Amino acid sequence: ETGVTQSPTHLIKTRGQQVTLRCSSQSGHNTVSWYQQALGQGPQFIFQYYREEENGRGNFPPRFSGLQFPNYSSELNVNALELDDSALYLCASSLARGGGQETQYFGPGTRLLVL
Amino acid sequence: AQKVTQAQTEISVVEKEDVTLDCVYETRDTTYYLFWYKQPPSGELVFLIRRNSFDEQNEISGRYSWNFQKSTSSFNFTITASQVVDSAVYFCALPNTGNQFYFGTGTSLTVIP
Numbered sequence: 001e002t003g004v005t006q007s008p009t010h011l012i013k014t015r016g017q018q019v020t021l022r023c024s025s026q027s028g029h030n031t032v033s034w035y036q037q038a039l040g041q042g043p044q045f046i047f048q049y050y051r052e053e054e055n056g057r058g059n060f061p062p063r064f065s066g067l068q069f070p071n072y073s074s075e076l077n078v079n080a081l082e083l084d085d086s087a088l089y090l091c092a093s094s095l096a097r098g099g100g101q102e103t104q105y106f107g108p109g110t111r112l113l114v115l
Numbered sequence: 116a117q118k119v120t121q122a123q124t125e126i127s128v129v130e131k132e133d134v135t136l137d138c139v140y141e142t143r144d145t146t147y148y149l150f151w152y153k154q155p156p157s158g159e160l161v162f163l164i165r166r167n168s169f170d171e172q173n174e175i176s177g178r179y180s181w182n183f184q185k186s187t188s189s190f191n192f193t194i195t196a197s198q199v200v201d202s203a204v205y206f207c208a209l210p211n212t213g214n215q216f217y218f219g220t221g222t223s224l225t226v227i228p
Contacts, residue, residue: 042218100210
């Protein structure tokens, strides 16, 4: 196990609702990244947080937002849910040393279904 | 931007056979790292190996080995003597300098007993 935890494990929402997903990073890691994985696809980068600041964002609309707390845990918030938001949401923690060399360790994911 | 291509969508092998998973990448970075992850049905991505671009020596770790060829931008992963527990989806990944990972579409491996 990586020590990265996510909650909840499963979630069902209806279109237009809002959702908050949570992630606790591995001990000692100061960076959290969020990914969306649609069925049959590879994970797509949503955004990354380093020391409570957003540190890069993928091609996702502003209704995807996040937070990182002083203990480096993180939340992903999605407003105005759409059917296409149904996916597995993965959180990963790492150390921010730059250079694209740090291994990211993933949590078990949250499966979101939007009806 | 980084790009990773895994052309093999699904592979089936019989237990104890060797299997090679292909990965081709694109990047403008002069130095970079490549990764392989395994995703079992439970969904969690499990880190397998990391390789840097300035060392093309191929390595073996237990039943896993990898073949990195910078000239062809390929980073292939081989499982020797496959086991049923190896059945999973395997992803190749290439981070940018901000450590934001770009994944391929994955190769689903089924090992038949």
